[in-house]
Amino acid sequence: MVDLTLYHISPSRSLLALWMLEEVGAEYEVKVLSTERDEQREPAYLAVNPMGKVPALVHQGTVITEAAAICAYLADAFPEAGLAVPIGTPARGVYYKWLFFGPSCFEPAVIDRMLKREGGPRGALGWGDTDTTLAVLEAAVRDRPFLMGDRFTAPDVVIGGGLRWGMATGAVEKKPAFEAYVARCSERPALKRSEERDRAEAARAASA
Numbered sequence: 001m002v003d004l005t006l007y008h009i010s011p012s013r014s015l016l017a018l019w020m021l022e023e024v025g026a027e028y029e030v031k032v033l034s035t036e037r038d039e040q041r042e043p044a045y046l047a048v049n050p051m052g053k054v055p056a057l058v059h060q061g062t063v064i065t066e067a068a069a070i071c072a073y074l075a076d077a078f079p080e081a082g083l084a085v086p087i088g089t090p091a092r093g094v095y096y097k098w099l100f101f102g103p104s105c106f107e108p109a110v111i112d113r114m115l116k117r118e119g120g121p122r123g124a125l126g127w128g129d130t131d132t133t134l135a136v137l138e139a140a141v142r143d144r145p146f147l148m149g150d151r152f153t154a155p156d157v158v159i160g161g162g163l164r165w166g167m168a169t170g171a172v173e174k175k176p177a178f179e180a181y182v183a184r185c186s187e188r189p190a191l192k193r194s195e196e197r198d199r200a201e202a203a204r205a206a207s208a
């Protein structure tokens with residue numbers, strides 16, 4: 001029985017959740033919401049996620065929202081996929097650092113740049129400023145294949161996926177270290193499968 005449902009908009013941040021679902025090898029169903037019809041703001045969906053945002057994942061009747069939380073959750077729920085770091089080890093702390101760095105530093109820093117609204121008070125902004133945030137990330141991926149070292153883990157979906165999008169939109173400068181890191185992430189067969197699933201689900205929803 002399929003007990004995992006992803007509420008999805010194509011394209012959107014829910015691509016990260018789709019990628020992660022493919023990484024863990026779970027069977028899941030996808031419900032595509034139409035932004036043209038504003039389905040993400042209809043009462044039926046607000047009952048799932050009152051933020052009116054995707055992704056939302058329903059697992060065994062429990063709703064999990066926020067892309068990074070979904071990735072972290074799936075890594076723990078499907079340990080055989082090897083995408084988490086053992087609880088109780090110092091490396092788990094670093095793993096959390098990157099999982100949280102994604103939505104609390106990387107993403108707002110890049111959105112600020114994209115929307116040309118950089119320049120708030122450095123001390124008050126959790127990410128300080130965009131240049132520092134990107135420089136910290138660049139240094140992290142310059143000397144090692146993935147954020148946690150040799151092994152691809154859940155934060156690489158969150159940050160690798162975000163960086164891939166950021167460079168594709170032009171919001172993030174294509175530094176060699178970023179391009180090499182994103183290229184490594186892009187080799188993941190699960191990413192390719194998630195893109196195929198995204199296309200198929202979007203086409204199915206459009207013809208329904």
Ligand SMILES: N[C@@H](CCC(=O)N[C@@H](CS)C(=O)NCC(=O)O)C(=O)O
Nearest residue numbers: 012013040052053054055066067068
């Ligand atoms: N903090 C959320 C952000 C989710 C988000 O902004 N999703 C966008 C798509 S990229 C969305 O649902 N937009 C529809 C809307 O706001 O109407 C997360 O990381 O999951």
